[in-house]
Amino acid sequence: MRKTLPVLALVVMAVFLTLRTSREAAAAVGDGPQFTADGKLVRPADYRRWIYVSSGLGMSYTQKPEDAQMFTNVFVKPSAYDYYLANGKWPDKTMFVLEIYGSTSKGSINRHGSYQKDFMGLDVEVKDQTRFADKWAYFNFDGVEKAASSISPSQNACWKCHEQNAAVEHSFVQFYPELLKVARAKNTIKPTVHLE
């Protein structure tokens, strides 16, 4: 009996460790952005299981409206979302996926307004303070690309506009009502930004 108790303890410990390790592995795999050997961002595969942030239709920052009205749906990972809810800021390795759909008005029984139709691509924004000298980088994926280089130069038009106008760090939470509430509560809105 003296020999079997340590054996028993070891077996129970092994069972627990195996289960814990497999859970940790599952949480770590794919939780941060993945890059290819030549530095391209691997296309986020499962973003439709992430947390939905908000949508817009035909949003344009220029004087001229867009010719085609596109829907844009924004997603972040649950881990980044939880951090944001607690802090009103984004953790390192945060990825925003902005999914683009063409819109249509008349179809089935719908007569007015717009709904989403054809998938057009993804815009992805990554915060990675180690990899990017300017912290945030921008990527575009069409319908099928498996990996994309960051838009260059590093301080490109996307980067500059987000740096100057996004309410919290490089995120336009002024267009995401649920996240805007958090930023107001945590007082993390850049003082230079116009929300209205």
Place this chain on the structure above:
Amino acid sequence: MRKTLPVLALVVMAVFLTLRTSREAAAAVGDGPQFTADGKLVRPADYRRWIYVSSGLGMSYTQKPEDAQMFTNVFVKPSAYDYYLANGKWPDKTMFVLEIYGSTSKGSINRHGSYQKDFMGLDVEVKDQTRFADKWAYFNFDGVEKAASSISPSQNACWKCHEQNAAVEHSFVQFYPELLKVARAKNTIKPTVHLE
């Protein structure tokens, strides 16, 4: 040693059973719709962590456009979504949450198009073949209501329109491009429904 092997086996089994039971309990808590003692649907609390389905803006099935253009964001639980991906149909106890936001066009640097602004309420659709004689029931929640009675009578205008026009069971997947692909692949679209 003859006595200790069965003991070992029992302990290992107990460890597994405990872990499995706790996981099952976690999956069951709040996974189906919850009702008050007097039969009202409890407001879904955490639907913004569910799976996002799609969004529309100002969708209207009548000849007259809506006066105010509202965004509608649709969510289902991960368990219902997984079942749908596998089967192209909805499991019993499925809940659809349709979240309504007012829209605005000009704010911050945005000049055209629309983004979401003020939360207006929730429309909820529940499939419960035991509780509802007509399988599907409809509920509205304003900004604060904690529980809501189903819209009556049971075959109300919502129910009739979904029964007649929704592509899959009572769900308008013709307006949800990712779910429409699944319904086409699984051949679960009602033959009487017009998709275009």
